[in-house]
Amino acid sequence: MLKIDNINVYYGSIHALKGVSLEVNEGEIVTLIGANGAGKSTLLKTLSGLLKPKEGSITYLNSSIAGKPAQDIVKAGISHVPEGRRVFADMSVEENIELGAFLRKDRAGIQQDIKKVYGIFPRLQERRKQSAGTLSGGEQQMLAMGRAIMAKPKLLLLDEPSMGLAPLMVKTIFEVIKEINKEGTTVLLVEQNANMALSIANRAYVIETGSVILSGTAEELQASEEIKNAYLGGH
Structure with missing residues (x-):
C-alpha cells in the first residue's frame, strides 16, 4: 500500500532522515520505534x-505522493494524527x-460516521457540546483520532497517541487502534511505548538518528x- 524508498529529508542543514526505506501492506499495523529525535515524527x-x-520516492497505492500538497494526500486517503493532538480548543x-x-x-455518510465516532468514543458524545480545550489529555487524543476517522482514511498515521496519558487511557487508545484496524484501516504508528506498540503491531521498524537500523x-x-535492552526496559 505504501512504499518509501531511500528518502532523505532535511530541516535546514540538519539531515533528519537518511536514506529511509520501508513499506506498509494493506491491513497491517506497522510501528516505528526509536528514541526521541530519531526522525519518527519527521517521517x-x-x-x-x-x-x-x-531525494527518494514515496509511493502510495501505486502513485507517487512525495512532495504533494497535504490536502491532496488527505484526499487520497491518508490521515495524520499529529503528536500533541492539536485539537481546536475554542470549538466544540x-x-x-x-x-x-x-x-x-x-452529508448522509458524514452523519453516519459522526455516529460511528461516538460509538467508538462514547465519552466524546457525552461532551459533544463542550469546547475541546476543556477536555482531559486522553479525551483530546480520542477527539484527534475521531476527527481523523471522519476523513475515511485508508491509511492512518498516528504520532505518539499514548504520550502523557494515564495507563488506563493508554489501554483504551490501543484497543481503539486495533478496532479501527479491524474495520479495514491500515495503521502506521509512531509510539514511545514500544511494549504497547509491539503488542498490537504486525511488523516494526527501528529508527535511530534518521536511519532504519532494524526491521x-x-x-x-x-x-x-x-531491542529489549534499548527500548523495552530490559525485560
Whole structure:
C-alpha cells in the first residue's frame, strides 16, 4: 500500500532522515520505534505532505505522493494524527469532529460516521457540546483520532497517541487502534511505548538518528535482546 524508498529529508542543514526505506501492506499495523529525535515524527510529516523529501520516492497505492500538497494526500486517503493532538480548543467537540470531514460531500455518510465516532468514543458524545480545550489529555487524543476517522482514511498515521496519558487511557487508545484496524484501516504508528506498540503491531521498524537500523515482525523485535535492552526496559 505504501512504499518509501531511500528518502532523505532535511530541516535546514540538519539531515533528519537518511536514506529511509520501508513499506506498509494493506491491513497491517506497522510501528516505528526509536528514541526521541530519531526522525519518527519527521517521517510521518513527510508522508502527509508537511515536509518534502530532498531525494527518494514515496509511493502510495501505486502513485507517487512525495512532495504533494497535504490536502491532496488527505484526499487520497491518508490521515495524520499529529503528536500533541492539536485539537481546536475554542470549538466544540462536535465541531472538531465535523472538521475531519471537510473534504467530503456526502452529508448522509458524514452523519453516519459522526455516529460511528461516538460509538467508538462514547465519552466524546457525552461532551459533544463542550469546547475541546476543556477536555482531559486522553479525551483530546480520542477527539484527534475521531476527527481523523471522519476523513475515511485508508491509511492512518498516528504520532505518539499514548504520550502523557494515564495507563488506563493508554489501554483504551490501543484497543481503539486495533478496532479501527479491524474495520479495514491500515495503521502506521509512531509510539514511545514500544511494549504497547509491539503488542498490537504486525511488523516494526527501528529508527535511530534518521536511519532504519532494524526491521522485522513484532514478535521478532519483542524477542530481540538488543531491542529489549534499548527500548523495552530490559525485560
